[in-house]
Amino acid sequence: MKGVASAPGAGTVLNALATHTGAAFGIDVDTTATVDLDSDTSAVTGEIAAAPDGDTRLIERCVELVTERFGTAEGGTVHTDSEVPMAAGLKSSSAAANAAILATLDALDVSVVDPTGKTELGDDTVSAADAEAGEITYLEACRLGVEAARDAGVTITGAFDDAAASMIGGVVVTDNDADELLAHETREWDVLVWTPPERAYSADADVDRCGNIVEMAELVEELALDGRFGKAMTVNGLAYSAALDFATDPAVEAMPHAEGVSLSGTGPSVVAVGDGESLAAVREQWAPRDGSLLETTTRTEGARIQ
Numbered sequence: 389m390k391g392v393a394s395a396p397g398a399g400t401v402l403n404a405l406a407t408h409t410g411a412a413f414g415i416d417v418d419t420t421a422t423v424d425l426d427s428d429t430s431a432v433t434g435e436i437a438a439a440p441d442g443d444t445r446l447i448e449r450c451v452e453l454v455t456e457r458f459g460t461a462e463g464g465t466v467h468t469d470s471e472v473p474m475a476a477g478l479k480s481s482s483a484a485a486n487a488a489i490l491a492t493l494d495a496l497d498v499s500v501v502d503p504t505g506k507t508e509l510g511d512d513t514v515s516a517a518d519a520e521a522g523e524i525t526y527l528e529a530c531r532l533g534v535e536a537a538r539d540a541g542v543t544i545t546g547a548f549d550d551a552a553a554s555m556i557g558g559v560v561v562t563d564n565d566a567d568e569l570l571a572h573e574t575r576e577w578d579v580l581v582w583t584p585p586e587r588a589y590s591a592d593a594d595v596d597r598c599g600n601i602v603e604m605a606e607l608v609e610e611l612a613l614d615g616r617f618g619k620a621m622t623v624n625g626l627a628y629s630a631a632l633d634f635a636t637d638p639a640v641e642a643m644p645h646a647e648g649v650s651l652s653g654t655g656p657s658v659v660a661v662g663d664g665e666s667l668a669a670v671r672e673q674w675a676p677r678d679g680s681l682l683e684t685t686t687r688t689e690g691a692r693i694q
Contacts, residue, residue: 389425389462391494394418395486395691397472398479398553399579399659400652401621402612403628404564405598406605410549411571411612411620412479413559414687415579415659419470419480420694421487423451425495429463436484437469446481449536450488457532458498458522466491476583477653481542482550485533486691494693499523526690530555531567544595550653557690561612571613577647577661577686580670582638584656584679593632593654601627618648618661625650625658641673661686 396414404410432451434444447466455462466488472480493500502525524532530551537543537551549562552569561571604627611620622643629636629651638658642649646660646667660670667683674681 389427389464389495391423391491391496392420392694393487393490393494393691394420394694395483395490395554396557396687397483398550399581399661400477400624400650401559401617401648402549402561402605402608402624403598403651403653404545404547404549404562405593405595405628405654406602407609408545408564409561409570409605409609410545410547410564411559411561411609411617412549412553413575413577413617414553414557414690415478415581416684416687417471417478417682419468419472419483419487421447421484421491422467423464423488423491423495425451425455425459425462425464425492427460427462430461431463433465435465435467437467439474442474443542445540446536446542447484447488449539450485450533451492453532453536454489454492454496454498458493458524459496473583473657477651477655477657478581478583478659479547479550479554479653481537482533482547482554485536486530486551486555489529489533489536490691490693493524493529497522500526500529500693502526526555527552527569534567544593553690555690557687559617561609573615573617574688575617575661575686576688578664578667579684579686580646580660580667580674581652581682581684582658582674582677582679583682584677586656598628598631601631618646621648621650621659621661629655638674638677642670645669
């Protein structure tokens with residue numbers, strides 16, 4: 389039983405560390421997961437192509453949760469191959485979890501449905517009868533990945549905002565305590581990402597220090613719920629760069645040109661959005677910096693079974 393699926397990374401509009409409300413948007417870089425299930429074993433073995441010695445607990449737990457719910461606790465293997473750099477703030481864990489969840493569902497021939505439409509708000513839950521019939525919605529599949537992330541200890545807030553942006557695309561605002569979608573809109577932006585050489589892991593972020601910027605995070609939430617995502621990004625980026633001890637210089641350089649710019653996640657990447665001409669000016673500012681530049685676009689559609 390084999391399944392293959394892919395899911396995009398994401399950029400940050402509102403980091404959820406301060407208030408547990410978050411906002412993020414899908415970007416056009418993918419993680420692909422391949423799952424091979426074996427009914428003769430219950431053990432799951434993971435492999436990350438870009439990091440042979442990397443921590444595979446998350447993707448293994450994703451397979452386990454799906455087979456426990458829809459299968460007979462089959463074991464097997466899960467392999468991920470990613471365009472999303474790890475520990476760079478571009479939601480590599482959420483993309484890997486979504487891809488692993490969908491690939492396992494594919495291997496079990498479980499239908500991924502969405503009675504409200506993949507990009508609309510509404511009652512996205514699946515009843516026990518639906519589960520027994522072998523169906524799940526995209527957002528319920530996303531919640532399984534969030535559950536796996538909590539079980540694996542790779543997230544502080546559950547990162548439902550990042551996971552939802554990756555799973556359904558577009559821009560999302562979420563309640564990360566309740567794992568609920570508060571808003572979902574489409575934005576077609578060009579995207580420029582600067583990633584410095586160092587890496588930062590979300591689980592290592594200074595949560596107590598982020599508590600000092602609650603009022604700023606609440607302002608960002610208001611802007612995001614009003615659809616003013618670019619301004620929300622920029623305020624978020626300045627506040628969280630200060631709280632997490634990252635330089636604000638890259639954001640300040642981009643602000644005259646980009647529609648929005650922010651530290652992504654807990655860093656270290658900085659993401660700017662806008663049109664291609666505006667971001668070309670940002671690229672000139674960022675090009676001399678150590679690290680790498682990535683030019684891509686937003687994703688209006690999210691994860692998919694292949």
